[in-house]
């Protein structure tokens with residue numbers, strides 16, 4: 331009897347508390363919404379539920395959920411996920427307004443709710459930095475010293491060495507009839523190419539190191555999704571974050587150790603050669619600014635580490651995802667695979683390895699890469715924040731409003747793209763003259779935006795395109811590929827989360843066709 335009463339009391343108390351909190355949150359959110367919309371003509375909103383707002387439209391593959399809402403309710407929507415109001419942008423004309431007409435006005439990003447974390451903290455990050463002196467300085471230095479087209483051309487040899495390592499690994503598997511986890515190998519390739527370029531270090535050299543690195547990158551993306559979810563709960567976000575507190579402490583610590591080690595190696599080397607080494611990398615240059623008391627912008631050690639973290643996380647998995655989707659599409663479309671191989675054979679032949687310098691003469695390769703970026707943009711969603719009240723699509727955008735760009739929707743808009751869901755590289759194969767007529771500039775539309783647009787556009791475009799073109803061309807030139815499943819079809823299902831990656835690793839059996847590259851580790855070229 332006693333137990334029953336206690337149980338009843340507990341249930342009753344729980345229900346009362348639940349009711350009161352729901353009521354409290356409902357009133358709080360209503361007040362917030364009124365404050366945001368006060369006297370403004372905001373974009374339309376689909377039907378919302380009490381407290382959670384539009385959270386019920388979200389699916390585990392987040393950009394797909396957003397895409398479905400925009401298809402049903404329109405390309406410009408005012409949404410609220412629990413406490414978080416934002417505007418979802420899903421069409422090319424609206425993307426054009428954000429990236430061109432109001433570029434400067436939308437050049438801020440969301441302030442991270444986890445301010446001073448090495449991972450995603452906006453007080454130290456370049457990615458999250460507000461548009462201002464620090465961001466401008468880092469952007470200038472990254473373009474002039476690393477990511478500009480002249481610098482990318484100069485660093486071809488480093489990428490070639492990593493590509494040869496990768497091809498030799500595939501060759502080894504082909505010679506022993508083994509299945510390759512292409513997802514793992516491509517990530518190692520893109521990781522090592524990026525790390526060697528930014529800090530002259532290979533972060534995933536040995537197999538166990540590579541696995542640790544891969545794990546760390548995957549954990550970081552998972553944590554980013556969890557943090558984004560926690561931040562929906564406004565003042566209660568830290569409470570929700572308690573559920574993954576361990577990861578929140580451990581992942582930044584692992585990165586801190588990794589970058590501190592590389593920083594110290596660079597400092598030791600600079601002490602030994604008096605900082606006069608000819609082959610300076612980006613880390614050497616930033617360390618010089620860090621130690622220079624008269625530098626135009628003061629940067630901290632934490633900012634250097636976070637900057638490398640931004641490049642490491644922003645550049646590695648995105649590039650790998652693009653390569654994997656392209657290989658998957660080519661395997662699933664043997665006639666397009668053959669067309670690409672025929673192009674490489676006619677321009678390069680079979681006696682030498684296709685090079686980055688061949689890419690301008692390989693239009694079908696370029697078209698296939700573009701088509702993959704259109705269909706499977708590795709970063710389908712990203713944010714911008716409105717700095718001053720303005721109008722977009724005829725509606726008011728209040729100062730401070732977050733805009734979420736869904737470039738997945740922009741690049742599948744049937745009003746702009748014929749057969750938007752089909753893999754058709756040919757759509758990008760138009761003569762120069764025709765391109766002038768049909769091109770983005772002539773149409774005046776930002777309709778091909780896998781790297782974003784305006785001044786906050788991705789600075790790593792040249793680098794990722796160089797790695798993608800060269801590696802896919804080499805895989806097509808040198809090997810035949812069979813997917814390790816009975817259907818011989820690559821499964822291109824997306825993984826859950828905020829970014830666009832394959833849900834399952836791409837496991838393939840490679841078969842050597844030609845191997846016109848120097849052998850390593852005892853491999854002999856055929």
Ligand code: HEM
Pocket residue numbers: 456457458524640641642644645646648649652707708709712713780781782783784785786787788789790791793794
């Ligand atoms: C296929 C590969 C890649 C894709 C699809 C991609 C996509 C994007 C997108 C959509 C943005 C947001 C742009 C905007 O707000 O308009 C971005 C920003 C950024 N990306 Fe990439 N990216 C890729 C590779 C890289 C690489 C290789 C690096 C560097 C090594 C890199 C570094 C960055 C950085 C630092 C930012 C922040 C820029 C800023 O806020 O000013 N990305 N990227």
